[in-house]
Amino acid sequence: MLRVARCYSLARTKVAHNYSTIFRPEYALKCGLEIHTQLSTRNKLFSQSTNSSTPLVDVPNRHTSFYDIALPGTQPVLNLEAILFAMKLSLALNSQVNSVSQFDRKHYFYGDQPQGYQVTQHYRPFARGGKINLSKELDGIDESSKDISIVQLQIEQDTGKSHYTDADKDVITLVDLNRSNVPLIELVTNPDFNDIKQVRAFIKKYQNLVRHLHISSGDLETGAMRVDVNLSINGFARVELKNLPNTSSIINAIKYEYQRQVELISRGETSSLMEPETRGWTGSSTVKLRSKETTIDYRYMPDPELPYINLAPDVMSRVKESMPQLPDDMMRMLMKKPYQLSLKDAKILTYNSNQNDMYNHKVLRSYYLETFQEFFKLVGEQGSAKLPTNWIIHEFLGDLNKLHVPLIKAQEILPPIVFAEFLKLLHAETISPTSGKLLLFHILETFQRSNCRDRSIPDFPKLIREFELHAIDQVDSQELVSLCSDIIAQHTDDTFIRNLTSGKKRTSLKFLIGQGMRRSQGRIKASEFEKKFKEILDIQW
Numbered sequence: 232m233l234r235v236a237r238c239y240s241l242a243r244t245k246v247a248h249n250y251s252t253i254f255r256p257e258y259a260l261k262c263g264l265e266i267h268t269q270l271s272t273r274n275k276l277f278s279q280s281t282n283s284s285t286p287l288v289d290v291p292n293r294h295t296s297f298y299d300i301a302l303p304g305t306q307p308v309l310n311l312e313a314i315l316f317a318m319k320l321s322l323a324l325n326s327q328v329n330s331v332s333q334f335d336r337k338h339y340f341y342g343d344q345p346q347g348y349q350v351t352q353h354y355r356p357f358a359r360g361g362k363i364n365l366s367k368e369l370d371g372i373d374e375s376s377k378d379i380s381i382v383q384l385q386i387e388q389d390t391g392k393s394h395y396t397d398a399d400k401d402v403i404t405l406v407d408l409n410r411s412n413v414p415l416i417e418l419v420t421n422p423d424f425n426d427i428k429q430v431r432a433f434i435k436k437y438q439n440l441v442r443h444l445h446i447s448s449g450d451l452e453t454g455a456m457r458v459d460v461n462l463s464i465n466g467f468a469r470v471e472l473k474n475l476p477n478t479s480s481i482i483n484a485i486k487y488e489y490q491r492q493v494e495l496i497s498r499g500e501t502s503s504l505m506e507p508e509t510r511g512w513t514g515s516s517t518v519k520l521r522s523k524e525t526t527i528d529y530r531y532m533p534d535p536e537l538p539y540i541n542l543a544p545d546v547m548s549r550v551k552e553s554m555p556q557l558p559d560d561m562m563r564m565l566m567k568k569p570y571q572l573s574l575k576d577a578k579i580l581t582y583n584s585n586q587n588d589m590y591n592h593k594v595l596r597s598y599y600l601e602t603f604q605e606f607f608k609l610v611g612e613q614g615s616a617k618l619p620t621n622w623i624i625h626e627f628l629g630d631l632n633k634l635h636v637p638l639i640k641a642q643e644i645l646p647p648i649v650f651a652e653f654l655k656l657l658h659a660e661t662i663s664p665t666s667g668k669l670l671l672f673h674i675l676e677t678f679q680r681s682n683c684r685d686r687s688i689p690d691f692p693k694l695i696r697e698f699e700l701h702a703i704d705q706v707d708s709q710e711l712v713s714l715c716s717d718i719i720a721q722h723t724d725d726t727f728i729r730n731l732t733s734g735k736k737r738t739s740l741k742f743l744i745g746q747g748m749r750r751s752q753g754r755i756k757a758s759e760f761e762k763k764f765k766e767i768l769d770i771q772w
């Protein structure tokens with residue numbers, strides 16, 4: 232790594248805090264966000280080097296071209312994939328894409344910024360306006376609906392990364408330029424947030440959107456998404472909070488800073504809140520990094536080496552045609568008839584926990600939708616929508632998780648049409664739910680043991696015969712009688728049986744039924760056990 236001297240230190244002011252005092256209506260919170268999102272393009276923004284998506288495990292300075300390390304004489308060549316990704320995001324946010332936008336240089340000197348300036352869009356950003364709608368129904372905010380409006384979206388290049396070490400007691404900085412010139416989008420919102428729940432919901436929603444559009448991993452932890460919070464109270468100057476590595480830091484920093492400012496205002500000590508300042512988050516408190524007087528003059532200027540981005544009139548309409556259905560529309564569709572999913576289940580099909588999610592939501596969603604259709608084709612209108620939902624989203628996914636089998640593999644042996652057949656067995660009560668669980672797990676476990684190589688489709692009738700999983704419903708079945716008698720015989724305690732038959736302790740019947748269900752591994756229905764126990768014990772109530 233390159234070594235450079237460390238050039239600043241943090242000023243620390245310790246402020247006691249207590250989270251128990253939460254928001255007070257007389258101190259109105261106003262928040263705006265600036266979000267930097269790394270685009271997962273194949274190459275960097277202005278060079279051909281690989282845009283590595285695994286920054287933490289990569290060898291430092293491996294993905295660097297002459298341009299990325301700013302060798303004199305190298306020139307930028309714009310990566311059109313980054314423009315395409317920015318268009319997708321702008322369309323999803325309903326932002327107005329400018330037919331002409333332009334790159335500017337933002338000058339400052341830092342070890343991980345070898346050019347001495349960052350290429351960004353200051354005067355003519357890529358897009359302006361747009362919004363994200365938050366709602367009580369989908370996002371759990373307090374208001375029924377709240378729009379967070381967007382000021383602008385700009386394309387810019389990322390800087391390198393500095394690592395501070397203390398070698399031989401000299402503080403040195405190691406510079407890794409793998410990240411230098413990685414494409415970023417900076418999204419700036421208006422200060423429309425007035426509640427912490429809205430901030431949390433917005434971040435989650437925006438993160439899911441970039442994953443859904445496949446334009447970024449959206450991970451906060453790796454720095455693929457970085458959120459700066461601007462916060463002010465009752466019209467005082469805004470404070471910008473930086474260095475917030477994850478959602479809990481964002482939330483805790485807002486709580487802390489809100490409280491710090493409330494305390495200052497309530498004591499009348501507002502002089503420090505007259506001018507904007509930038510503060511960092513230490514993990515437990517915010518500390519001042521710089522004030523307005525020390526604001527850097529970036530000497531913005533149009534980059535003379537980069538021409539305008541001049542979009543042909545039909546480009547946007549063509550990108551629009553290729554846009555997928557957006558998560559909110561998808562959620563609303565899934566929560567309505569015929570699917571009638573709960574919010575939680577709809578989210579499982581729409582929200583990705585990360586981009587490399589084993590059960591990629593896109594694969595899962597199409598699996599669910601296809602199986603749903605096939606199931607209703609097989610059983611007609613009397614089918615219950617709950618059956619595919621519960622069995623796919625809960626049982627099947629749970630098994631895959633336990634067995635570490637990816638859905639993309641499992642669907643080779645259980646394609647939607649086959650899973651629909653399985654659901655039909657449950658619908659027709661050919662097998663009980665308990666037997667269904669055993670059967671499904673057995674099929675998947677056998678598949679896993681073959682290292683997912685044996686791709687033969689399961690033969691359900693054969694398996695049901697082999698494991699004697701057929702639901703038994705004849706009342707006079709010998710097995711039922713002997714099971715019930717056996718269970719009763721185990722209760723040598725007379726009072727137990729007496730209290731049950733007299734009706735004094737009716738819940739004991741449920742206990743006996745439970746034992747029966749367990750012993751028959753769920754093949755015999757609870758109602759059959761109930762009838763048989765009542766008959767044998769001559770229960771009249």
Ligand SMILES: Nc1ncnc2c1ncn2[C@@H]1O[C@H](COP(=O)(O)OP(=O)(O)OP(=O)(O)O)[C@@H](O)[C@H]1O
Pocket residue numbers: 261262263264265419420421422423461462463468469470471
């Ligand atoms: N009164 C206010 N209270 C809280 N936030 C505010 C207020 N006024 C503006 N903001 C927020 O401050 C942010 C300003 O971001 P912007 O990128 O325009 O400027 P900057 O922070 O000065 O520049 P840089 O990108 O160099 O950090 C926006 O998110 C906006 O919503």
Ligand SMILES: [Mg+2]
Pocket residue numbers: 265459471
């Ligand atoms: Mg800012």
Ligand SMILES: [Mg+2]
Pocket residue numbers: 265417419
């Ligand atoms: Mg900004």
